[in-house]
Amino acid sequence: MARKVQEVKKNKVLEILKKEYPFEKILLGLLGAIVLILGIYLVEGTVLEIRFTDWWIFNSDLKIMIFSIFVIFIGTASFILSVWPFFVPSIGEMKKVSWPNKITISNHSARVFGFIFLIGMFFVAIDLGLRPLFDWLNGLGA
Numbered sequence: 001m002a003r004k005v006q007e008v009k010k011n012k013v014l015e016i017l018k019k020e021y022p023f024e025k026i027l028l029g030l031l032g033a034i035v036l037i038l039g040i041y042l043v044e045g046t047v048l049e050i051r052f053t054d055w056w057i058f059n060s061d062l063k064i065m066i067f068s069i070f071v072i073f074i075g076t077a078s079f080i081l082s083v084w085p086f087f088v089p090s091i092g093e094m095k096k097v098s099w100p101n102k103i104t105i106s107n108h109s110a111r112v113f114g115f116i117f118l119i120g121m122f123f124v125a126i127d128l129g130l131r132p133l134f135d136w137l138n139g140l141g142a
Contacts, residue, residue, distance in 0.1 A: 029082030036075030042068035 041048035043065065050058050050067070058064055100108070 025082045025085065028078055032075050032078030032080075032082055034075070036072060036079060039068055039070075039072030039075050042071060 050064050057067060
């Protein structure tokens, strides 16, 4: 006996929603940053303030502060959601990295700070050596 194979109808809306659009991530990050800045301005209250205090949600300073914090939360969440896909591949790569041990880190750190100290002393010596020349040249112009 032959079976009838039923075709599953695909929902076009779900297909559109499942497809990734890189432009949307950039737009979400940009809008998230703008909303975050607006929320900070609302909390600060000098650049941007809410004047519709007749509405029930804005009729006290506490409610305005809660609304401002909510706006900051929404802006932060949307910015993180837009940036997160760029960091997902990095997490897998960071697990593959062979990290140095404590002795190697301290050795390399000592070398870096020693080099910075030597360069600093070099510039101090140059400054001390050339200061009389610059003072003499400065005295000629006065």
